[in-house]
Amino acid sequence: MKYYPGPGRRTDLKRLNSLIEDVFLEHGKDVVSMPPKVYINLPKGDFRTMPAYIPSMDIAGVKIVNVHPENHKFKLPTVMALTVILDTDTGAPLAILNATYLTDLRTAAAGAVAAKHLSAKKNIRLGLIGAGNQAKAAVMAISKELVIEEISVWSRNERHAEILCSNYSDFDCRSVSAQKACDCDVLVTATPSRTPIVKREWIHEGTHINAIGADAPGKEELDPDILKISRVFVDDITQAVHSGEINVPISKGLYDADMISGTLGEVVLGKKKRNDADEITVFDSTGLAIQDLAAAKAVMESDDYIELKFP
Amino acid sequence: MKYYPGPGRRTDLKRLNSLIEDVFLEHGKDVVSMPPKVYINLPKGDFRTMPAYIPSMDIAGVKIVNVHPENHKFKLPTVMALTVILDTDTGAPLAILNATYLTDLRTAAAGAVAAKHLSAKKNIRLGLIGAGNQAKAAVMAISKELVIEEISVWSRNERHAEILCSNYSDFDCRSVSAQKACDCDVLVTATPSRTPIVKREWIHEGTHINAIGADAPGKEELDPDILKISRVFVDDITQAVHSGEINVPISKGLYDADMISGTLGEVVLGKKKRNDADEITVFDSTGLAIQDLAAAKAVMESDDYIELKFP
Numbered sequence: 001m002k003y004y005p006g007p008g009r010r011t012d013l014k015r016l017n018s019l020i021e022d023v024f025l026e027h028g029k030d031v032v033s034m035p036p037k038v039y040i041n042l043p044k045g046d047f048r049t050m051p052a053y054i055p056s057m058d059i060a061g062v063k064i065v066n067v068h069p070e071n072h073k074f075k076l077p078t079v080m081a082l083t084v085i086l087d088t089d090t091g092a093p094l095a096i097l098n099a100t101y102l103t104d105l106r107t108a109a110a111g112a113v114a115a116k117h118l119s120a121k122k123n124i125r126l127g128l129i130g131a132g133n134q135a136k137a138a139v140m141a142i143s144k145e146l147v148i149e150e151i152s153v154w155s156r157n158e159r160h161a162e163i164l165c166s167n168y169s170d171f172d173c174r175s176v177s178a179q180k181a182c183d184c185d186v187l188v189t190a191t192p193s194r195t196p197i198v199k200r201e202w203i204h205e206g207t208h209i210n211a212i213g214a215d216a217p218g219k220e221e222l223d224p225d226i227l228k229i230s231r232v233f234v235d236d237i238t239q240a241v242h243s244g245e246i247n248v249p250i251s252k253g254l255y256d257a258d259m260i261s262g263t264l265g266e267v268v269l270g271k272k273k274r275n276d277a278d279e280i281t282v283f284d285s286t287g288l289a290i291q292d293l294a295a296a297k298a299v300m301e302s303d304d305y306i307e308l309k310f311p
Numbered sequence: 312m313k314y315y316p317g318p319g320r321r322t323d324l325k326r327l328n329s330l331i332e333d334v335f336l337e338h339g340k341d342v343v344s345m346p347p348k349v350y351i352n353l354p355k356g357d358f359r360t361m362p363a364y365i366p367s368m369d370i371a372g373v374k375i376v377n378v379h380p381e382n383h384k385f386k387l388p389t390v391m392a393l394t395v396i397l398d399t400d401t402g403a404p405l406a407i408l409n410a411t412y413l414t415d416l417r418t419a420a421a422g423a424v425a426a427k428h429l430s431a432k433k434n435i436r437l438g439l440i441g442a443g444n445q446a447k448a449a450v451m452a453i454s455k456e457l458v459i460e461e462i463s464v465w466s467r468n469e470r471h472a473e474i475l476c477s478n479y480s481d482f483d484c485r486s487v488s489a490q491k492a493c494d495c496d497v498l499v500t501a502t503p504s505r506t507p508i509v510k511r512e513w514i515h516e517g518t519h520i521n522a523i524g525a526d527a528p529g530k531e532e533l534d535p536d537i538l539k540i541s542r543v544f545v546d547d548i549t550q551a552v553h554s555g556e557i558n559v560p561i562s563k564g565l566y567d568a569d570m571i572s573g574t575l576g577e578v579v580l581g582k583k584k585r586n587d588a589d590e591i592t593v594f595d596s597t598g599l600a601i602q603d604l605a606a607a608k609a610v611m612e613s614d615d616y617i618e619l620k621f622p
């Protein structure tokens with residue numbers, strides 16, 4: 001059994017996007033085993049258990065991931081994760097991966113796949129709401145699929161937006177107001193917000209939005225009116241209704257699951273698409289266990305592991 | 312983060328029984344978080360993901376365990392398991408345990424707790440149906456709670472019964488017919504059978520039965536008539552209905568969940584009990600995630616680990 005202590009830093013992001021596209025294709029064909037995430041509440045956060053099996057890719061496993069918003073007090077990340085990969089023939093544990101950084105990468109890769117298929121343009125102005133790890137990962141992942149001509153970043157803490165830009169000096173990147181960040185072709189929202197940040201009137205025709213931040217009941221980043229006038233695609237309908245961007249509007253009766261246009265899998269499969277250049281499209285990302293398996297597959301090709309005794 | 316490569320061999324079984332009794336007490340009080348096991352089918356078996364949190368014992372984690380009946384062809388155990396323990400304050404992974412042998416121990420410990428509370432006698436003749444790892448573990452665990460005066464073992468393969476007895480030379484142990492093994496005070500059934508082995512007429516008044524083998528839909532070891540005339544206690548009602556000894560009789564309309572007398576937690580709590588010395592009692596064990604946390608707690612006191620880099 002192998003332990004990968006810090007995988008992800010050297011991952012080929014273009015290849016990861018491609019593997020993520022593959023798993024969404026399988027998801028669109030409805031040939032993956034992926035029960036809903038199981039949430040357990042702890043005193044200061046929660047942890048989620050995410051098992052899955054993808055027969056065509058011969059990979060099975062479980063990600064275990066926590067969300068503890070106060071972890072900065074302990075100098076620990078809010079989100080930490082382990083993925084356990086099992087041999088599909090024997091059920092034996094093959095590998096354990098530190099999946100903390102991989103979780104950012106695989107989330108960003110799904111957003112990149114969504115932007116590739118749903119953005120109205122190939123050369124884009126990228127807007128970012130939030131300047132955390134997920135926003136940074138989104139820049140790198142999307143840059144493998146589309147040509148980013150400029151980046152406008154809003155963060156509650158302007159300094160964080162400036163730091164993000166300084167990390168991406170290859171791009172024309174600046175810290176702006178939230179409204180200005182929304183004046184773009186592809187918008188990524190990646191905050192832990194529980195009240196909408198992005199207003200309906202800030203979003204112009206033809207924008208594609210990756211709504212990344214909402215991944216638990218009670219979280220939302222977009223004015224629900226945006227959802228009503230957009231074609232909304234989700235990663236997984238059950239999960240999105242439970243914990244995605246649409247969860248709060250649904251619970252308030254402002255949105256209905258019947259209004260969802262389809263899944264990213266159906267988009268990748270070619271069954272669903274943006275209808276014209278003026279539509280607003282939204283990808284509501286909650287994060288799927290099959291993405292974690294794709295990410296594990298990408299890093300298990302590396303030799304950055306130690307051997308552990310088992311059984 | 313610590314990795315325990317082979318825990319369990321030096322575990323104090325009396326202490327483990329006591330910890331297992333504690334977690335059933337918490338379960339009886341309904342103060343543990345334990346969603347149902349999640350099953351994923353693989354081509355030649357399945358794997359189960361079992362998360363749980365016990366607030367009073369300050370422990371949370373997930374066991375991942377497979378069942379692959381053909382694994383002997385690969386010289387691997389049928390059942391292999393890993394347990395991941397998380398810090399309840401921060402959600403950070405604290406430990407990963409090879410839980411293969413621990414799974415046997417924690418199952419046997421629950422049976423020992425059931426026998427302690429439900430056996431009509433303290434000095435017992437022990438009957439075993441099956442002579443595998445689970446039967447062996449049952450002998451050791453029960454011996455910490457009751458005085459075993461003799462052991463009668465039946466195995467489909469008589470040689471296996473003889474080997475078991477040779478391992479326990481401290482006890483008056485012999486290989487016998489299935490009927491003869493059932494002429495006892497405490498009977499443990501621990502086979503992977505999918506048809507009843509134990510006949511109604513073999514079980515005399517006052518016997519306590521630990522029905523251990525049935526842990527998945529389709530498995531059963533006891534004539535359903537035994538369940539009808541017994542007081543049946545389960546580890547967890549949802550799990551037992553889904554995959555315990557009662558699952559096949561329920562699916563055939565021969566038994567009803569309303570006929571269950573209670574849970575082991577309620578027995579430990581003193582709310583339910585054997586009513587008189589002549590009753591037949593059955594403990595239907597499916598194996599709970601909280602038992603895996605108790606077992607992890609027992610071995611995490613040892614220093615048989617290596618340190619792994621995380622995060």
